[in-house]
Amino acid sequence: MEDTQIIRTEYSDIMKKSYIDYAMSVIISRALPDVRDGLKPVQRRTLYDMHELGIRYDKPYRKSARIVGDTMGKYHPHGDSSIYDSLVVMAQDFKKGMVLVDGHGNFGSIEGDGAAAMRYTEARLAQVTQEAYLADLDKDIVDFVPNFDETEKEPQVLPARIPNLLVNGAEGIAVGMATSIPTHNLGEVIDAVKAYMENEDITTRQLMKYVKGPDFPTGGIVVNQDQLPEIYESGMGKIRLRGRVSIEEGKGGKKQLVITEIPYTMVGAGIGRFLNDVCSLVEQKKTGDIVDISNQSSKEGIRIVIELKRGADPKNLENMLYKKTKLEDTFGVNMLAVADGRPETMGLKKVIEHHVDFQFDLTTRKYQNLLKKEVDRKEVQEGLIKACDVIDLIIEILRGSKSIQDAKDCLIHGTVEKIQFKNKISKKLASMLRFTERQAAAILEMRLYKLIGLEVEALIQEHEKTLANIAKYEDILNNYDSMSRVIIEDLDRLKEKFGRARRTTIENAEEAVYEEKAIEEKEVFFLLDRFGYGRTVDTAVYERNKEAADAEHKLVIPCKNTGKICLFTDTGQMHQIKVMDLPCGKFRDKGIPIDNISNYNSAAEEVVYACDELQFHQGKLLFGTGQGMLKIVDASEFLVSKRTVSATKLSADDRVVFVKPARKGQQIVLQSKNGYFLRFSTDEVPEKKKTAIGVRGIKLKPKDTVEAIYLFEEGVETKVSYKGKEVSLNRLKQAKRDTAGIKNRGA
Structure with missing residues (x-):
C-alpha cells in the first residue's frame, strides 16, 4: 500500500482556485458565444447533433425530444431544459435575425407564450444552417x-461562413460578466466583411457605411444614430429603441394610435406589461384622452390599437407613450465573446477581423484537404494511364504470379524472380517497372472494361481536369487575392440566397416631449377603512356622508389632490402616499390596498398617526414610545421625496405609541399599562433630530409600558376613560419629567 501524502494549504487559496475554475468554465463552456461561429456550446452541439442525425432542411421533421435526448446523451450533459430552450430560441423568428432551426408546432409567440413540451414539437435544420454553418x-x-x-467527437467550432455573432446577436450571463449583442442585417454585414477584406485599415465609421446599425427582427426605430459610431467602436453603450406608431382615422372622426412594430426589448411579457401600463395611465388620470386599447396582433404581425377621444392630440399622446411606457426603451450593448480562448469585449471591426481570420483558416484547411485528394487522384490516374500503355505486360505479370504480393512487388520494385514470363524481353521490361504503391493497388483493382477506348479517353480527360484542379487549388492556397475571391464569391452567394430587406429604421429623433395637462388643485378627503383600503372623495361628497365616513373608516384626513399623505407607524417609519395614486370617486366605491402604492405593510405595522404633507411646513411633532422615550422633532425634517424614511430611532423591543403636533406650554400626560399617570409640561421635552432616540419621559416599573399619551391645554377641562372610570387630566398633580408618576386609585 502506497503512503498517503497530506498536502497542507490555505483554505482560502483552495476556494479561490476552485471558484476561478468554476467561473472560467461557465464563461467559456456555457454562457458566452465564440466569436468565430457566434454560438454558445449548447447551440453548437444541438445543431451538430441534428446534422449527425441527418435532420436536414430537405428531410422530414423529427421530434424535438429525440434531438434533445441525443444531444444530452452525446455532447451536452447539463439537463434537457437548457437544450430545448436553446432549440426553441433558434427557431423563433422574433428573437433571431435569421432562424437556424425550422420548427414545426408551437414554438412560443412574440407575446411571451411558452413553447409546447418537447414531446409535441418537431424540428429540422434550416437551409441556411445546412449551407452556411455545417457545410x-x-x-x-x-x-x-x-x-x-x-466516446464521441464533436467540433470545437462550426465552420460558419457568415458572422453569426452579428447577424443573430447573443445574450448570456456568466460569472462576473454578461454579453448583449444586437442582431444585424445579413446583407449589410456581408458587405462590411467584403469592405474589410479589400482594406484592412478601414475604420469603424467607414464600416458603418455598410452596417447602418442593429436590425431587430421586430423592426422598430433606433433614435440615437449619432451615438452608434461610439458604441460600435467600443463594443459598449445603449441603443434607444422606439416602437413604430401610426395615426389612423377611426369611427365618428376619432383618431387611433396604431402600433405596428415594437422595441426588441418588449418581446415576451413586455407586450402585456405595456397594455397594463397604458391602462394605469388612464386609471391614474395621467390622461383622459384614451377611450380603449385592444391588442389585435396575429400571425400577420403586431397591431395594438389605442382609440382616442374626439379632439385629442394624437402626437402628444404618442410622446406620452414614449415617455411613460416601454414603447421607448434602451438596449444595452456589451459585445463580449470568447476570442482565442478568453472573453473579450470587441467593437464592430474587431468582430469582423476575427471572422475574416476564421474564414481564411477554414478556406486554407478546406483547399489543403481538396489539394491532397487531387494529388492522390493524379497519382492514381497517372499510374492507370501508364498501365494502359503496357497492359499486355501487366497481364503477363499477373498470369505469371503466384500471389498478389508477388505481382505488387513486381509493379513497385521490378522484382521478377518469383514470376514466370513468356520470354526474356518481357522479364527485362517488367524489371524496369516502378509504379508507386498507390498506383499498384489501383492497377490490381482495375476492371477490364476500363481498357475500352472510350474509358481510356475519359480517364485522360479526368486526369486533365485533376491537373486543372491542382493548379486552381495551389493558386488559392498561395495567392491571397485568389483566396479572398473564393471567400467573397461564397459570401455573395449566401447574401443573394438568404439576404432580406432591413426591418429597423435608423435615425436621429428628438427626445419625446409630453405636455401634461395641468391638474386642477382641489380639496379632497383621504379615507382609509379597517381593511387597509384607501381612496379619496370630493369635499362635497364627504360633507354629505360625514357621519358614515367617520364611523366606517380608521382614518379621515383632509388633503390636496396634488399632495401626499404621510403615515407614521409603530415601527418608527414614515410612509408617503401620493394622493394622485389613490382612486377618487363616489362614497361607496371601493378603494385600493395602500400596501400596493406605498411601502407600508399592513400585516407588520400599525398606523399611529396620519396627516397631510402640508402640515410639515410649520410646527413640531411630539414622539412617544412604549418604553417612555420622548422627543420633539421639527416637522420640516419630514419634507422628503422618498416614499419611506425612518421617523425615529428605537431601542430594542420598543415601539412608537404616539405622534402628534405639539407646541410650547402644552401639558402632556403619560399613562402606563399598570395605571401610573405622570403630568408635566412639553417645555421639558427637548427638540431632537428625527434620527435620535429622545429622552426618558417616565420611570417605569419592571414589565410596565406606556399605553397612552395625552396632550391638552392648561385650564381646559380634559377627561379620559381608564378601566371604565373617568380621569380628569387637569386635576393630576403637576410633576417633573423622568419621575415615576402617581398610580390611579382605580388601577
Missing part, C-alpha cells in the same frame, strides 16, 4: 475534440 465538416476544416466521456 464541409467532412473536409477536416475544423478541429474535433472528445465529448464529455470521450
